[in-house]
Amino acid sequence: MKKIRISAVSYTNTKPFIYGLQHCEIIDKIDLSLDTPADCAQKLINHEADIGLIPVTGVLDIPNWHIVADYCIGASGAVNSVFIFSNCEIEHIKVLQLDPQSLTSNNLAQVLLKNYWKLNPELIVNAVDYSRSESAFTAFVQIGDRTFGKKNDYKFAYDLAEIWQKLTGLPFIFAAWVANKPIDNNFIIEFNKALKYGLDNRNQLIEEMPKHPNFDLEDYLLRKIDFEITEDKKKAMRLFLDYINLL
Numbered sequence: 001m002k003k004i005r006i007s008a009v010s011y012t013n014t015k016p017f018i019y020g021l022q023h024c025e026i027i028d029k030i031d032l033s034l035d036t037p038a039d040c041a042q043k044l045i046n047h048e049a050d051i052g053l054i055p056v057t058g059v060l061d062i063p064n065w066h067i068v069a070d071y072c073i074g075a076s077g078a079v080n081s082v083f084i085f086s087n088c089e090i091e092h093i094k095v096l097q098l099d100p101q102s103l104t105s106n107n108l109a110q111v112l113l114k115n116y117w118k119l120n121p122e123l124i125v126n127a128v129d130y131s132r133s134e135s136a137f138t139a140f141v142q143i144g145d146r147t148f149g150k151k152n153d154y155k156f157a158y159d160l161a162e163i164w165q166k167l168t169g170l171p172f173i174f175a176a177w178v179a180n181k182p183i184d185n186n187f188i189i190e191f192n193k194a195l196k197y198g199l200d201n202r203n204q205l206i207e208e209m210p211k212h213p214n215f216d217l218e219d220y221l222l223r224k225i226d227f228e229i230t231e232d233k234k235k236a237m238r239l240f241l242d243y244i245n246l247l
Helices: 012-022 025-029 037-045 056-061 103-115 160-168 185-200 202-208 217-224 231-245
Strands: 004-009 030-035 051-055 066-075 082-086 095-097 122-124 138-143 156-159 172-179 226-228
Touching: 004 012, 004 037, 012 025, 012 030, 012 066, 012 185, 012 202, 012 217, 025 030, 025 185, 030 037, 037 051, 037 056, 037 103, 037 172, 051 056, 051 103, 056 103, 056 172, 056 231, 066 185, 082 103, 082 160, 103 138, 103 160, 103 172, 103 231, 156 160, 160 172, 160 231, 172 231, 185 202, 202 217
Parallel strands: 004 030, 004 051, 095 122, 095 138
Antiparallel strands: 051 172, 066 172, 066 226, 082 138, 082 156
16 A cells, blocks of 8 residues: 655654654554655645645645644644744834744734734844844744743743734644545544544653753643644634735
8 A cells, every 4th residue: 555645843742743653553554754844834735745744824835735633733822832032022123033944933923913913023034043133123933842941031932822812812723734635534543543642642752752951841742732623723723824815
């Protein structure tokens, strides 16, 4: 049988999914690659993967996309790994440097700037070093493991999932398991079981993972990341995509 090509993000918040896939029999039926969020989406767009854990913005470029799992990377309130970091209050920033690894979080930042903070700073897409600035009025978007323990390094750290909930009253979904073609239902059932196995064994996984200074890994994987897809998350995803179309 031809293996299903799967692309997944190689961040800490996806480790439970990877653990489940690698410790279940489904591993023999898949070709698993670990990529950046942007590369996950691009592989689906280019038909170099059949299923990808992709940033939700990526679906805008995939015809006939569909979600194939009951699980996602989401948050109901603060997520503690998707931030705007700034040395001044956000109302005073003049420039926002975007994270080259995440189109979705960059779009979320723009949606919140426009609709929550009512701001319109200059946006820099390809800063030489996007997470550094000599200006007191330049902030930057940063996501994932690179943010761990970083909140205390800046005077202001804005958790974008938390601000989204303040704006909409909804949770947020950062990434979903998306296919670009029909997938056999028996495979989807087995796929979901493997993902659930990883989530059910998070405590064991946390014991095996390296610890990060000034960061509570247990709180992050057991409480901050909300892995289940719900109707509210689907509603939030539709609303977010609508907001993007109005940027």
